[in-house]
Amino acid sequence: MPRPTLYIAITNHGFGHAVPISSVANLVQKMCPDVLLIMVTTAPRWLLESYISGDFIHRPRAFDVGVIQSDSITMDKQATLEKLKEIRSKERSIIAGEVDFIKQNRVDLLLADIPPLAAKIAQAADIPCWMLNNFGWDFIYRPWGGEFVEIADWIGECFGQCDRLFRLPLHESMDAFPNVFDVGLTGGTPHYQPEEIKAKFGIYTDKEKTVLLTFGGLGLAQIPYQNISRFPDWQFITFDSNAPEFPNLINVRNKLDKNHTQFLKIRPVDFMPICGRIISKPGYSTFAEALKLEIPVVSLIREGFAESKLLLEGIQDYSYHQILPPTEFFDGDWEFIRRPLQPPRKSEKLDKNGSEAIAKAVVEYLH
The missing domain is CATH 3.40.50.2000 (Glycogen Phosphorylase B;)
Structure with a gap:
């Protein structure tokens, strides 16, 4: 029997997308020790290793850009737009290259947070694409107007090909996705006392x-x-x-x-x-x-x-x-x-088991 293989594509933007999906990958590996994890991201390997305790393949590839920033708040919209246009112009060759890789490695499932092209790659490779996040990039770009509107439309069309979205708390409506499953909070748990x-x-x-x-x-x-x-x-x-x-x-x-x-x-x-x-x-x-x-x-x-x-x-x-x-x-x-902190406005708490719910669904599918 070939090993169950999970291809994980991560947005090329800061570290905030690598963390939730790596915490899911770590749980998938614990529940299914023979899984082969392929982490497809430009995030540094040390960051992935700080969340994933076992072995994985690191494939440094970028299918999107997120927002180009000099620090965690300062955005360069013009550079972001140029990079998005470049990715869009290379869409066919990016998809072709990944489809070859996916077929060679007998990947069973693509899980993404949340590069739009991942859905088209999975469809071309004839495997399901599942995604997780609390927003889509179309939601970020559309209010910027101008040429970003057309980019947002293209992204929405990509997301429309996603088979399942695990929608995280604190989310926008994410209307481009046809199948939405709401889950709880994701993220790491402390390693130390x-x-x-x-x-x-x-x-x-x-x-x-x-x-x-x-x-x-x-x-x-x-x-x-x-x-x-x-x-x-x-x-x-x-x-x-x-x-x-x-x-x-x-x-x-x-x-x-x-x-x-x-x-x-x-x-x-x-x-x-x-x-x-x-x-x-x-x-x-x-x-x-x-x-x-x-x-x-x-x-x-x-x-x-x-x-x-x-x-x-x-x-x-x-x-x-x-x-x-x-x-x-x-x-x-x-x-x-x-100054004293303000209390929460709501008395109910958010579900804290998002990582577990997504990992369980992935393992059930792989088996």
């Missing part, structure tokens, strides 16, 4: 005064770290290797570089349980992991990216939170840290 983390990194503050700064894979330019010195009795944690040194700032990456330990695959989600809040920008994977662990979220507002509004509404509905205008974060003195 809170005591292990606190001992390893010398964290002695109480949880309420421990803050994780996390701004996605691209980070933020010009974080005003000098404000940290105004809160000497608080502990701040960052993964930004360019951060300056402060007595109350732990730079996880630099600490690990100096001291290679079993903590090498540590991720922001591993720190969340010891923190009283995270400070972030709107991003599904960070928000979903915080919501799963019920960690309060302080988020910047992000203009011009349609998904942000959905995410900020969701955080206000389901989490203790603060929503910050960018000026208050970049130009203010961070006095918001001393």
